[in-house]
Amino acid sequence: MRQVRRIDLIWQRENVEIYERLKQRAASLNKEIPELIKEIIEREIRRNSDS
Numbered sequence: 001m002r003q004v005r006r007i008d009l010i011w012q013r014e015n016v017e018i019y020e021r022l023k024q025r026a027a028s029l030n031k032e033i034p035e036l037i038k039e040i041i042e043r044e045i046r047r048n049s050d051s
Contacts, residue, residue: 022037
């Protein structure tokens with residue numbers, strides 16, 4: 001059985017604009033929003049672990 005981890009994000013009020021920007025960026029890269037968010041998180045973790 002494969003391991004699965006899940007996170008639910010809620011975008012509300014002023015954060016909705018950030019979500020819309022992520023949505024546009026994902027579309028421009030031909031990616032799904034979860035895929036793009038995972039890439040951003042992975043990049044940040046690598047960047048911070050190098051410090």
